[in-house]
Every structure is written in C-alpha cells, then in structure tokens.
Amino acid sequence: MKKISIGVLVAVLLLSGLSTVTAFAADDQAISTSTNVGPYEGVFSGVLYGDNNSSAPIALQMTHRNGVVSGRVYLGEGLYVNAGMCGKTKIPSMVQSASGRTLSSNPNKLVVNTSFNVSGFDVGVDLTSTVSADGKTLNAGTKIDLPWICGRDPSYSGTLYRIQ
Secondary structure, three states, rough: HHHHHHHHHHHHHHHHHHHHHHHOOOOOOOOOOOOOOOOEEEEEEEEOOOOOOOOEEEEEEEEEEOEEEEEEEEEEEOOOEEOOOHOOEEEOEEEEEEEOOOOOOOOOEEEEEHHHHEEEEEEEEEEEEEEOOOOOOOEEEEEEEEOOHOOOOEEEEEEEOOOO
C-alpha cells in the first residue's frame, strides 16, 4: 500500500512542482504601485520529458506583474513517474493553478527548493525555470528528492516556446 501511495503522491508533487516552477521563488519582493510586466507574462507551450522515455504536452498561461507570477499549467497525458521501490504511475492530464513571486535579483530565473512529509518520509522537490533573454523560450525542470529507500530520484524537464 505504501508503494502505491508514495507513487501517487510523487505524481501529485510533480504536478504541483510544475505549477510552482513557474510561480514560486524564495525572495520576498515588495509590490510597487506602478505596473512592471515581467518575462513570464504570456503563454508558453512545449513538451515535458520524464521517466521511461515518457513525454506529455504542456502549456503555461501566466501573468507576471511587479514580480508576482500567477497562472495555469495544462499537462496532457503521457508522463510516467518511476519512484523506484516506492512505486510507479502514469500521470493523467491535469490543469493546475499557482501564484507567487519571482526573485528580485533575476526575474528570468526561478529556483525553488521545498519539501513535503509523506507517511513519515521527507520528499524534496527542487524546481528551476529560466526564461531566455529574448523571452521566446522557457526551460523548466524538476527533481523529486525521494527517501533513499526508494532507490532513485525522478526528474523531468522541458523547453516551452512563447506562443502569445
């Protein structure tokens, strides 16, 4: 039972991670009264790659104003999570929402490290996202840091292209 629950939780963490990779950062930047549109503003579309040569279409629809990013992640079917001894699962298509703040020192790059406790185990999620200097591409990646007993840490990455 623990194998299945951790495998399913990893899928949920991945999807949450995908949402937050575009939305959360560790900096606490004050919101100014003027509107400053950031590089994450717009719609990006591409493919996310993961375990077992799996892939799924992904689209991000975001606003980025005064350091605050909010939006939606649309993930299609096809992605697979292999949590080693802790279970395996396919991720169904989903839509997730998130919001947060970018780093004030570099609004083109987000780095987030967070963790969740699952059945007494700490599961870490390391998220990164970078918008290119010209604003046309977004590279995103996430690594799920599972307990050593699972035997492996799944990772996912993708390049998305601005479509709007």
